Amino acid sequence: MTKLRLGSIADDKPVRLTVELPAAVYRDLVEYGRILARESGQAEIAPAKLIAPMLARFMEADRGFRKQRRKASADVRASPDPV
Template sequence: MTRLKLADLADEKPVRLTIEVSARLHRELLAYATVLNGGDTKGAPAPERLIPPMIDRFIATDRSFTKSRRSAQLG
């Protein structure tokens, strides 16, 4: 099985945001959901369920952001 960066779709109380994505990005999110679901489109998570953990993972692994945030808290 393919090891993807996105592993957990936690159920937390959501805050509603409205965003627009390109058709290309939407297709990529659908393809990602299919792969995440073992290649089966039936039962694959909806794109809107993928975006929050993807952003969370991105922020958590952004070293520059972490360093800047740490500097701001110390100073």
């Protein structure tokens, strides 16, 4: 059994976003959805359902992004309130 980076896909209220993908990326998403569905016992997963969890996983794993986000949050908390 293959260990994929994504687990089951949460059913969350979506925000509509239109993107253009290279055909090869789309084909890979279709195949990833088939494999993930087979591994998790879910029905076939549409490519659009994979993009958000993949991006979230990517951002969680990006140390530079996490560091900058923490820094930005600290800067906002440290700034004085306007009078």
